[in-house]
Amino acid sequence: MHRLTLYLQLTRFDKPIGIMLLLWPTLSALWLASNGKPAWHLVLIFTIGTALMRAAGCAVNDYADRDIDKHVKRTEQRPLTSGKIKSWEALLVAAVLALASFALIIPLNGLTKLLSIAAIVIAASYPYFKRFFALPQAYLGIAFGFGIPMAYAAVQNQIPCTAWVLLFANVFWALAYDTEYAMVDKDDDLKIGIRTSAITFGRFDVVAVMFCYAANLGIITWVGWSYGLRLWFTIGILGAFACAIYHYFLIRNRSREGCFAAFRHNNWLGCLIFIGIALDFALR
DSSP, rough: HHHHHHHHHHHHTTOOHHHHHHHHHHHHHHHHHHHTTTOOOHHHHHHHHOOOOOOOHHHHHHOOOOOTTTGGGGTTTTTTTTTSOOEEEEEEEHHHHHHHHHHHHHOOOOHHHHHHHHHHHHHHHHHHTTTTTTHHHHHHHHHHTHHHHHHHHHEEEEEEEHHHHHHHHHHHHHHHHHHHHHHHHHHHHHTTTOOOOHHGGGGHHHHHHHHHHHHHHHHHHHHHHHTTTHHHHHHHHHHHHHHHHHHHHTTOOOOOOHHHHHHHHHHHHHHHHHEEEEHHTTOO
């Protein structure tokens, strides 16, 4: 049981905020792709698959950062970094979870399977982008949003332009919330020498976060209106805008507590967008 607890910590199942940040855009895409009537087996497959892939990504991330995390106060006691589990265990856990996730989509079409392979490659390569890429959070947005084109592929057996537009919007959302997250570790990251958007944006980090929120919500609003979504969708978008404004007041002083609270609160922002989409379709 102690070992199981360590594996749950490694894969962050004890901290589900990451699952939700992947799940809300994926569910929104499922509802849009199916005009509000997704097959429930698809909802189940994508919900479980999202949780498994996020967990696998966390294990790979900790393996890649095992020598970095020991220098960061927030991460120095993670199971792999602290030596409570071995490197090979982290890789084995990641492989098992990725295979389980792939097994879920075996009943789906070939295009979805191909996209799932790309999703695994992107998720596995993300941790290494912090070594050289100035905005690794943008790449994270692709990794965290790849459920969007997969959802369209599963429903329509094609990937329309709308799916890529929504993925682009998700990049802005990831830049916003993960910059807030990176602001928590900014001092440690500067000492270590890794790249994050919080460091790249510098003193304009708060302005950049708010711009990314505006871009994300503006694009999603345009997509929703192009689907004929109106009242309930717009209410959801306005609620999400209110969340973004609330985040400004949390991060404007750049305190660790405020930035981390803003990051976690993004669950509600994504949830409001999805609820607006689902309600608008349901109450037409």
